[in-house]
């Protein structure tokens with residue numbers, strides 16, 4: 001890890017020799033200096049009203065993926081529009097750009113990321129940038145860079161600037177030697193994807209920074225997330241989103257996993273609710289820093305049957321993708337989230353029937369059903 005060890009050591013010696021005995025945690029320091037580059041586009045974020053300044057100042061990295069825009073919407077409702085900055089390396093759609101502050105942030109550019117945190121007085125960071133399981137296997141060097149090197153940048157900046165840091169993990173952080181039905185919080189984790197390996201690394205590094213430097217690191221292991229208004233970014237669980245779009249558009253769906261492949265899944269509103277809840281939980285309530293969260297578990301066959309209650313003419317065929325199937329076969333079938341429910345009161349709202357009804361009410365299945373009749 002490219003920490004400037006001498007600076008860290010010098011600070012450590014200084015504190016020890018000062019004899020203050022105040023128990024200050026030493027933060028990892030990369031380099032001390034001022035970046036000469038100003039981020040022009042952040043200028044408008046500097047004027048924050050007094051009312052808004054009571055709230056955390058939030059940055060979301062990788063915010064234009066499946067989950068980030070919804071998270072920004074939820075957090076802006078709670079903390080005020082200008083207190084939540086969405087960022088990514090992609091160009092935002094008009095509706096996203098005009099819905100609140102957006103900034104370019106490449107998590108591999110350490111100085112740029114630090115500048116954004118400093119100039120915008122960020123106090124909470126939600127680190128969503130990642131390459132998911134299937135795209136990660138297709139480009140391992142990029143997944144390693146984004147998911148591991150990027151995480152190191154985020155951890156160091158969060159430590160240096162005393163941020164509360166949320167990093168999502170996944171059911172993909174488990175592997176074929178983990179207990180799969182159910183999978184508890186603490187068990188063997190030997191995933192066989194670069195995505196899973198990088199997420200176990202993130203869990204361990206975050207927990208290490210918490211114990212070593214006092215970083216307020218919080219992490220949830222998400223199941224496969226299902227959403228209506230955003231497309232998934234290249235994961236193994238993507239089929240469970242695609243089926244809704246295909247049911248409405250064509251009435252035909254070709255599934256890339258076997259019909260009996262059981263995986264934990266969750267509706268996006270539950271996922272975002274849990275994320276905000278764990279970030280707002282008092283530190284004393286958290287007996288751990290990484291929690292499983294769970295809502296439902298189903299197979300493609302079970303999902304198809306539920307979807308057919310809304311679109312009875314839907315035809316489902318199976319054309320198994322070997323890479324995705326091997327990944328799914330190594331992941332949990334059911335997730336044990338007892339600790340999250342006990343420690344900070346986690347409770348999901350959506351089971352399979354409510355999930356399917358809600359998806360169709362967003363996507364407007366009525367038009368297809370009407371056409372079919």
Ligand SMILES: NC(=O)C1=CN([C@@H]2O[C@H](COP(=O)(O)OP(=O)(O)OC[C@H]3O[C@@H](n4cnc5c(N)ncnc54)[C@H](O)[C@@H]3O)[C@@H](O)[C@H]2O)C=CC1
Nearest residue numbers: 062064065066067106107128129130168170222224225233
């Ligand atoms: N969607 C899901 O089912 C699940 C998601 N998660 C985790 O939640 C987080 C968000 O997931 P999604 O939104 O689904 O991912 P996504 O793949 O849809 O979006 C990831 C975003 O990261 C951005 N990104 C890539 N390289 C970057 C870089 N160098 N700098 C900044 N941004 C960069 C991409 O442009 C993209 O918009 C990820 O960490 C993922 O591992 C965990 C479990 C399930």
Ligand SMILES: CC(=O)[C@H](N)C(=O)O
Nearest residue numbers: 132133170235236237
């Ligand atoms: C479960 C996940 O982490 C993601 N949706 C994927 O399938 O890669």
